[in-house]
Amino acid sequence: MAPVETAKAPTAKRARWRDSDLWWSLKRSPLAMAAGALLVVLVIAAFLAPLLAIQDPYNLAALELWNAELPPVWQHNGQWPYLLGTDVQGRDIMSAILYGSRVSIIIGIASVVVSLVVGLMAGLAAGYIGGWVDNLLMRVGDVLLSIPTILMAILVSAVFREILPTDLRDGFAPVILIIAISLSAWVQYARTVRALAMVERGKEYVQAARLLKVRPGRIMRSHILPNTLTPILVAATLNFGLAILIEATLSFLGVGMPPTEPSLGTLIRIGNEYLFSGQWWIVVFPAIQLSLLVLSVNVLGDWLRDALNPKLR
Amino acid sequence: MLVFLVKRIFNAAVVMLAVAAMAFLIFRFVGDPVEMMVNEQTTQAQRDQLREHLGLNDSVFVQFERFVVNAAHGDFGISYRNQRPVSELIAERFPATLELVLVATILSLLIGIPLGVVTAIHRGTWYSETLQFGSILGVSLPSFVVGIMLILTFSVTLGWAPAFGRGDVVHIGWWSTGFLTRSGRASLILPSLSLALFQITLVMRLVRAEMLETMRMDFIKFARARGVPARRVQFRHALRNCLMPVITMTGMQFGNLIAFALITETVFQWPGMGLLFMQAITFVDIPVMAAYLCIVSFIFVAINTLVDITYAVIDPRLRHQGH
Numbered sequence: 001m002a003p004v005e006t007a008k009a010p011t012a013k014r015a016r017w018r019d020s021d022l023w024w025s026l027k028r029s030p031l032a033m034a035a036g037a038l039l040v041v042l043v044i045a046a047f048l049a050p051l052l053a054i055q056d057p058y059n060l061a062a063l064e065l066w067n068a069e070l071p072p073v074w075q076h077n078g079q080w081p082y083l084l085g086t087d088v089q090g091r092d093i094m095s096a097i098l099y100g101s102r103v104s105i106i107i108g109i110a111s112v113v114v115s116l117v118v119g120l121m122a123g124l125a126a127g128y129i130g131g132w133v134d135n136l137l138m139r140v141g142d143v144l145l146s147i148p149t150i151l152m153a154i155l156v157s158a159v160f161r162e163i164l165p166t167d168l169r170d171g172f173a174p175v176i177l178i179i180a181i182s183l184s185a186w187v188q189y190a191r192t193v194r195a196l197a198m199v200e201r202g203k204e205y206v207q208a209a210r211l212l213k214v215r216p217g218r219i220m221r222s223h224i225l226p227n228t229l230t231p232i233l234v235a236a237t238l239n240f241g242l243a244i245l246i247e248a249t250l251s252f253l254g255v256g257m258p259p260t261e262p263s264l265g266t267l268i269r270i271g272n273e274y275l276f277s278g279q280w281w282i283v284v285f286p287a288i289q290l291s292l293l294v295l296s297v298n299v300l301g302d303w304l305r306d307a308l309n310p311k312l313r
Numbered sequence: 314m315l316v317f318l319v320k321r322i323f324n325a326a327v328v329m330l331a332v333a334a335m336a337f338l339i340f341r342f343v344g345d346p347v348e349m350m351v352n353e354q355t356t357q358a359q360r361d362q363l364r365e366h367l368g369l370n371d372s373v374f375v376q377f378e379r380f381v382v383n384a385a386h387g388d389f390g391i392s393y394r395n396q397r398p399v400s401e402l403i404a405e406r407f408p409a410t411l412e413l414v415l416v417a418t419i420l421s422l423l424i425g426i427p428l429g430v431v432t433a434i435h436r437g438t439w440y441s442e443t444l445q446f447g448s449i450l451g452v453s454l455p456s457f458v459v460g461i462m463l464i465l466t467f468s469v470t471l472g473w474a475p476a477f478g479r480g481d482v483v484h485i486g487w488w489s490t491g492f493l494t495r496s497g498r499a500s501l502i503l504p505s506l507s508l509a510l511f512q513i514t515l516v517m518r519l520v521r522a523e524m525l526e527t528m529r530m531d532f533i534k535f536a537r538a539r540g541v542p543a544r545r546v547q548f549r550h551a552l553r554n555c556l557m558p559v560i561t562m563t564g565m566q567f568g569n570l571i572a573f574a575l576i577t578e579t580v581f582q583w584p585g586m587g588l589l590f591m592q593a594i595t596f597v598d599i600p601v602m603a604a605y606l607c608i609v610s611f612i613f614v615a616i617n618t619l620v621d622i623t624y625a626v627i628d629p630r631l632r633h634q635g636h
Contacts, residue, residue, distance in 0.1 A: 146614050148568065148572035297453075
């Protein structure tokens with residue numbers, strides 16, 4: 001354990017963090033440190049997109065056709081300030097990537113939050129109440145998991161788009177994606193929490209609370225839930241990477257974000273059309289950005305799993 | 314044992330019925346089937362006749378029952394877009410997907426197992442650490458990004474391998490194979506590699522974990538003490554004991570890989586079931602979508618059930634556990 005630093009008289013919270021096993025483990029894992037730093041940079045850059053980007057890629061009036069198909073600056077014919085070149089409409093690739101990352105990250109976070117909330121509630125209900133509630137929820141989960149995740153997401157996305165009127169389709173695309181991703185993602189949380197809740201239910205502190213006539217909702221929320229959070233945290237981190245990956249895949253396949261509000265997957269889909277005509281930069285840079293994003297999340301998730309596993313210490 | 318068998322098969326049947334219900338709901342309620350099949354010149358009388366002919370006026374339960382019975386007989390109706398039986402379309406595309414998935418599976422074992430052994434035996438060396446990091450890379454790289462990068466490198470830049478299609482195929486009965494022609498084999502290289510990459514990392518991680526576990530066991534120590542050469546201990550004694558879980562996982566992943574192949578097939582314009590499905594989505598060809606969902610889920614569920622049953626046959630303890 002790291003010694004408590006007293007030199008600068010940090011606040012209590014900070015001291016607790018510095019003294020924690022997590023920080024101790026992070027300091028000893030350069031790969032996780034690098035991944036964490038990279039993720040922070042990518043996320044901040046994405047959310048500051050309107051400030052950092054040299055043009056608004058959604059505003060068609062801002063695009064200049066005579067600047068179309070410029071290669072990256074370090075290549076012959078490359079032009080400042082189009083650092084990573086431009087696409088066939090004269091859109092700056094760098095700006096498109098920044099805005100696209102923001103779309104991807106927001107959908108990723110929203111999917112994790114939605115599936116986490118649904119999964120925690122379902123898992124607690126199944127584990128604590130048991131009986132038919134448990135049976136029903138777990139069978140629904142079984143069915144959802146018996147269809148491959150990616151197929152499920154594509155189908156849900158395609159069906160919702162078909163049901164919605166055409167003029168609403170693009171506007172609702174992020175919502176559809178979040179539903180499509182969360183639909184099978186919640187099951188994992190529910191199963192984990194259920195198993196833990198069943199164990200916790202039999203312990204003395206829960207029995208004591210029950211004898212004191214604490215309401216079941218409160219027992220689940222303030223007594224059982226906090227004791228199930230560690231594995232959930234690891235699952236949520238890894239699922240964040242997975243959510244970004246599924247979103248990108250759906251958008252790449254044409255059942256995700258529309259070209260008017262492209263995510264990284266949409267950008268790769270657009271760039272893929274110029275693969276054989278020599279404008280490699282239109283597809284390669286969004287692809288690299290997407291890979292870096294998912295990679296940094298996965299490295300962090302891997303590290304977190306090991307760091308929070310007391311058996312590995 | 315019989316009780317377990319019946320229970321497990323009953324479970325699988327319930328899951329399949331639920332999947333069929335989902336496919337039916339999509340088929341019946343996403344858009345009006347009659348409107349999808351007719352053109353503007355069709356009169357109201359013809360529409361009504363078609364509605365009656367398709368049985369769309371019957372109660373929903375009768376329709377669902379008919380859907381399930383027909384599906385069980387391999388009849389998924391007529392494709393809206395091609396005006397041909399869906400079963401015919403799928404049968405045409407099935408060999409392409411199966412060959413792709415098969416080659417990818419074999420590749421993943423051929424590459425994944427040795428990598429797993431090496432990283433387990435030489436733990437802590439720089440190349441083992443690099444491979445270990447590479448395995449996170451393999452999980453993180455989106456499948457379509459891998460495909461695009463392979464095309465960009467080996468087709469566009471180097472011109473070594475074809476970037477799309479299946480090359481020439483040879484028909485043997487209703488089966489079409491790309492194994493027997495040169496262009497067919499060349500066309501398989503990039504798609505199967507791109508599909509296999511994720512699987513390779515899975516196999517490698519599993520073999521590594523199993524090897525580390527096995528190498529600590531007593532029989533390995535005894536073999537060493539007996540003076541058996543290190544290589545022989547590693548490959549003959551240890552690796553053999555790791556293969557069972559690897560084979561199980563490969564089997565369980567097979568269904569997943571068939572579903573995953575739809576991404577690879579789209580990138581490489583590989584004429585398999587997945588590409589058919591993606592085209593069906595573009596044209597809202599509902600019968601094809603419903604059929605694909607049912608078939609892939611069926612393969613998925615059938616394999617999982619089979620693995621569970623095999624395990625129960627091998628290990629009697631599993632037969633009496635809760636579910």
